[in-house]
Amino acid sequence: MASLFEFLVAAFLVMAGIFGLVGSYGLIKLNDPMSRLHAPTKATTLGVGGVLLASMLNAAAFGKYFSVHELLITLFLFLTAPITANFIAKVHIHRQESRETMPSAGEDDHWATHDTPEDEEQRNAGRPDAAQ
Amino acid sequence: MKLLRRLVPHPFLTLLLTGTWLLLVNGWSLNSLVFGFMLGLLIPFVTQPYWPDRPRISRPFKAVEYVFVVLADIIQANIVVARIVLFKPNSQRQPNWITVPLDLKTPEAITALAGTITMTPGTLSADVSDEGHCLLVHCLDAPDPEAVRDEIKQRYERRLMEIFE
Numbered sequence: 001m002a003s004l005f006e007f008l009v010a011a012f013l014v015m016a017g018i019f020g021l022v023g024s025y026g027l028i029k030l031n032d033p034m035s036r037l038h039a040p041t042k043a044t045t046l047g048v049g050g051v052l053l054a055s056m057l058n059a060a061a062f063g064k065y066f067s068v069h070e071l072l073i074t075l076f077l078f079l080t081a082p083i084t085a086n087f088i089a090k091v092h093i094h095r096q097e098s099r100e101t102m103p104s105a106g107e108d109d110h111w112a113t114h115d116t117p118e119d120e121e122q123r124n125a126g127r128p129d130a131a132q
Numbered sequence: 133m134k135l136l137r138r139l140v141p142h143p144f145l146t147l148l149l150t151g152t153w154l155l156l157v158n159g160w161s162l163n164s165l166v167f168g169f170m171l172g173l174l175i176p177f178v179t180q181p182y183w184p185d186r187p188r189i190s191r192p193f194k195a196v197e198y199v200f201v202v203l204a205d206i207i208q209a210n211i212v213v214a215r216i217v218l219f220k221p222n223s224q225r226q227p228n229w230i231t232v233p234l235d236l237k238t239p240e241a242i243t244a245l246a247g248t249i250t251m252t253p254g255t256l257s258a259d260v261s262d263e264g265h266c267l268l269v270h271c272l273d274a275p276d277p278e279a280v281r282d283e284i285k286q287r288y289e290r291r292l293m294e295i296f297e
Contacts, residue, residue, distance in 0.1 A: 108261035
């Protein structure tokens with residue numbers, strides 16, 4: 001029985017390691033900045049998730065207690081990872097792209113990163129109730 | 133009833149904070165449950181003025197379903213992305229920008245959708261349009277941008293609509 005749990009813990013760790021490695025390899029291999037951003041954000045999900053699962057299983061099977069801190073780590077990771085990715089994407093849009101090179105913003109005029117104070121004034125001028 | 137509403141402005145936030153406290157303590161005892169519940173009452177009450185116009189969550193159990201759908205998608209799509217990174221040459225990959233028109237109106241719901249898109253591998257939310265009607269999504273490999281856009285709308289946005297509106 002104990003060896004089964006050992007096997008499971010090891011399997012989760014190896015899986016996590018593989019996904020972590022693929023994430024890092026993706027950083028080198030992919031060839032444009034936005035694509036490169038995909039690799040590390042993905043490693044955080046299954047890579048870290050696998051380690052946390054292994055840790056919980058290990059505590060439950062071999063420690064004498066249940067450990068649930070890992071669930072909180074997952075929660076905080078899911079809250080923060082998209083924000084860092086979004087910030088890096090915004091920097092890329094600021095420095096490498098202009099309004100002309102971006103895809104169309106549908107019914108709106110442009111994307112929020114390229115918004116300027118003049119645009120906001122113009123928008124507010126159309127609305128008499130807008131705060132100054 | 134009105135007094136209760138004022139004292140407990142966010143019932144779900146109270147439950148969530150109590151649960152988070154129990155997880156932080158990493159063990160079960162009546163002491164920590166009571167203390168967590170006190171924090172759960174105090175924090176929403178004190179922070180209430182800083183969060184006006186919060187959205188009403190009409191169907192909280194839908195949120196549980198949503199979490200499991202997203203978790204399943206993350207696992208499945210991680211494997212897809214690993215395949216692309218390892219085996220697909222850069223010249224055959226078709227990275228693409230996608231504009232997703234939004235039906236969601238509340239900022240909280242749009243944030244949840246953007247976070248979900250980033251966490252599910254292969255797509256990354258990069259920006260919103262200046263008046264908040266569209267979401268800019270980057271795809272690692274999307275030969276068919278329309279299909280990805282429809283999937284985001286069908287799978288995630290429809291469910292978020294049910295939860296938030």
